[in-house]
Amino acid sequence: MKLPRPLLVALLVLSLIVVPSKADLDDFFNGFGFHFRHGRQQQQQQEQQEQQAQGNDNQDPPGAQVNEPRGSYIAGAYGIGGSPPPPQQTAVQPAEPADFKPAQTVITNNLGGLSVGFYDRSCPNAEKIVADWLAELIKTNPSAPANFIRLAFHDCAVGGCDASILLDSIGQGDKVEKGSIFNGMSLKGADLIDDLKMRLEEECPQTVSCADAIAFTANEAMAIAGGVRQRPLGGRRDALNSLATLADQNLASPTATIDQMSAIFKRLGFNQEEMVVLLGAHSVGTAHCDLFMDRVYNFRNTQKPDPVLPLPYVEDLRRLCANPGTPQFRNPNVNFDETPYALDNRYFKNLVQNKALLLSDSSLKDDPRTGPTVRQMAENDTLFPKRFAELFTKMTTFNVLTGLLGEVRKTCRSTNN
Numbered sequence: 001m002k003l004p005r006p007l008l009v010a011l012l013v014l015s016l017i018v019v020p021s022k023a024d025l026d027d028f029f030n031g032f033g034f035h036f037r038h039g040r041q042q043q044q045q046q047e048q049q050e051q052q053a054q055g056n057d058n059q060d061p062p063g064a065q066v067n068e069p070r071g072s073y074i075a076g077a078y079g080i081g082g083s084p085p086p087p088q089q090t091a092v093q094p095a096e097p098a099d100f101k102p103a104q105t106v107i108t109n110n111l112g113g114l115s116v117g118f119y120d121r122s123c124p125n126a127e128k129i130v131a132d133w134l135a136e137l138i139k140t141n142p143s144a145p146a147n148f149i150r151l152a153f154h155d156c157a158v159g160g161c162d163a164s165i166l167l168d169s170i171g172q173g174d175k176v177e178k179g180s181i182f183n184g185m186s187l188k189g190a191d192l193i194d195d196l197k198m199r200l201e202e203e204c205p206q207t208v209s210c211a212d213a214i215a216f217t218a219n220e221a222m223a224i225a226g227g228v229r230q231r232p233l234g235g236r237r238d239a240l241n242s243l244a245t246l247a248d249q250n251l252a253s254p255t256a257t258i259d260q261m262s263a264i265f266k267r268l269g270f271n272q273e274e275m276v277v278l279l280g281a282h283s284v285g286t287a288h289c290d291l292f293m294d295r296v297y298n299f300r301n302t303q304k305p306d307p308v309l310p311l312p313y314v315e316d317l318r319r320l321c322a323n324p325g326t327p328q329f330r331n332p333n334v335n336f337d338e339t340p341y342a343l344d345n346r347y348f349k350n351l352v353q354n355k356a357l358l359l360s361d362s363s364l365k366d367d368p369r370t371g372p373t374v375r376q377m378a379e380n381d382t383l384f385p386k387r388f389a390e391l392f393t394k395m396t397t398f399n400v401l402t403g404l405l406g407e408v409r410k411t412c413r414s415t416n417n
């Protein structure tokens with residue numbers, strides 16, 4: 001059938017508009033922060049094909065070298081030590097939704113190609129090895145679960161759950177994620193994974209990835225701390241790259257605003273209600289004094305504490321974070337709440353009473369976008385451990401490498417080649 005010329009031209013123009021080129025798609029994903037993984041996956045696929053073609057054998061990993069920030073205190077790295085935190089942005093705050101609904105299960109079916117029982121044939125004891133190892137570790141290090149829950153977040157939020165956070169160096173000499181201002185000295189638990197990986201390698205050589213080692217450990221840590229137990233999803237593979245700059249862009253400081261945090265969680269696929277639940281991870285573990293001391297001694301250079309903090313709480317914190325600005329200052333860790341080993345809703349109960357260590361957490365209660373969830377979690381003791389487990393599981397599926405992508409590292413600190 002012969003189409004009239006004007007119709008043909010119109011169809012041609014339409015096809016150019018509605019069928020995006022590969023470059024258009026790249027630009028689109030770049031705009032949403034997916035550029036790193038998107039480009040990297042292609043590069044990895046190409047490298048894998050080349051390696052397979054050459055029958056490349058794995059070589060010894062290069063010498064480990066960590067580019068960690070220097071200095072005694074964490075806050076210096078964040079740029080908040082001694083000076084007042086940057087002023088909070090005045091967020092455009094939509095009215096509180098009239099029909100605020102109780103939290104619902106939001107797990108999607110998109111599990112990124114992962115599966116439960118992934119190692120049932122190749123390494124049937126993998127999950128048990130992780131559980132036994134963690135149970136043993138906790139006897140001497142009860143903070144380990146908190147360390148691993150944060151480690152998983154810092155791995156997943158930066159390009160995906162791919163153990164990029166464990167690399168000590170990369171060939172190009174760029175600073176790795178460990179060297180980001182948000183990791184560095186405050187990153188705990190990364191070195192502990194070495195021992196676990198050794199045990200996994202003894203039982204099943206080059207089978208269980210470091211990315212799964214982190215995710216399985218964090219899942220077990222969550223269950224031990226009181227989150228509703230889930231059997232972990234496996235099948236993640238390990239990244240070949242790690243960049244501090246990417247961590248700088250995708251993690252947030254303890255003075256982050258709700259808008260800044262929301263942007264991070266949106267990239268991970270979470271809305272603001274889910275963000276609040278996940279921030280409930282601050283129900284376990286600790287924060288260093290110098291990350292919140294301004295609020296206790298000199299809020300916004302007023303020489304007074306943050307006016308929202310209750311006085312007895314300020315006094316407690318002053319006792320714990322004593323001697324600021326003197327050589328006696330030791331920058332200790334302070335528990336986020338009274339039950340630092342339990343993943344319970346104590347953190348939310350404290351938020352309701354304005355008892356939040358971090359400025360970023362303190363803004364959650366009064367903002368109409370996040371306040372209802374804070375109160376919901378505070379009021380229902382059983383809801384938080386359940387909701388957190390669901391969302392944490394979803395978080396640990398973010399942007400994973402599966403199939404032929406990435407590799408299974410022999411040691412978690414370096415790539416195989």
Ligand code: HEM
Pocket residue numbers: 074143146147148149150153186187188251252253254255256261264278279281282284285286287288291358360392
């Ligand atoms: C994007 C918003 C977030 C900010 C600004 C933030 C900030 C912080 C800061 C400043 C600390 C204290 C670090 C130190 O002094 O050593 C901390 C600790 C912690 N964070 Fe977050 N965090 C955020 C989100 C999350 C999420 C989503 C999780 C997990 C799902 C998480 C889990 C933890 C845990 C468990 C600790 C305690 C770690 C330990 O004691 O070893 N955080 N966070």
